[in-house]
Amino acid sequence: MVLLALVWGVHWVVVKVGLRDMPPFTYATLRVAGGLATLVVLLAVRGELRLPARSDLSVVASVGLGQVATSVALMNLALEVVPAGRSSVLQFTMPLWVALIMAAVLRVRLARREVLALAVGIAGIALLLNPAAIDWGSGGQLAGSAALLVSAAFWALTTIHVKHHRWAGTPLTLLPWQLLVAIVPLVVLTLLLENGRSITWEPMTVAVLLFSGPLATGFAVWANQSLTIVLGPLVAGTALLAVPVVGLASGALLLGEPVSALDLAGFVLTLAGVALLVRPAGSVEAAAATATAG
DSSP: OHHHHHHHHHHHHHHHHHTTTSOHHHHHHHHHHHHHHHHHHHHHHHTOOOOOOGGGHHHHHIIIIIIIIHHHHHHHHHHTTSOHHHHHHHHTTHHHHHHHHHHHTSOOOOOHHHHHHHHHHHHHHHHHTSGGGSOGGGSOHHHHHHHHHHHHHHHHHHHHHHHHSOOSSOHHHHHHHHHHHHHHHHHHHHHHHSTTOOOOOOHHHHHHHHIIIIIIIIIHHHHHHHHHHHHOHHHHHHTTTHHHHHHHHHHHHHSOOOOOHHHHHHHHHHHHHHHTTOOOHHHHHHHHHHHHHO
């Protein structure tokens, strides 16, 4: 959990740097390809590279398209115009959407604490999206922020599916196939929209791809799915509270991104809303014990 928070938190700055040398969809394609290549080699060495069971095809498609392809593409587009710190907070509103979807679609009755969490979180989002907090001169910050919220909603749907799916394989053995599914639309978008746009190859470009592929895609997506299966979608999402905190700190320290008082208030409210969704420790232990027994 700690490694996942550090990798994904710092990655917002890494992507911001990488987009200086690569078009967004090209970067997304190379990122997923790097993660895919790493997992194929790893599983081949372990003797665990095999086709997914038919019953796992739905979760292969769900994670590949709904989480990886959608979130990576929208993240890269948004980071061209939205600061890394704010982007990380907006993306990791995912637990709020998990709670909302579970209440509205699955008819799961939310506790008072969860209703309060939604109200506080939405208030934080409103502050982050208010006219005074957006640089209207850039022409794209509002659209970029909206794209991140859409990405968070897709991720929430995928997270619920991951938890309730009956797994024949494991997150590790299925991840190469999920990334293979994800890379197809990214390649198509790259060829259609970025054909002829070049990459500026520098040592930093290689370092960015090595971080984004094996670590932020291969390791992080596997770790996130594993946590979701054991802890459940709400708890797994709130366990990642440190990601936007690391993202905000990284953006300010490494990129010099300004953080206004209004931004800080939005960050605090959004994170407070997500934090309110954390279950008591006993519930987490019970969920882990149940998963282990199963």
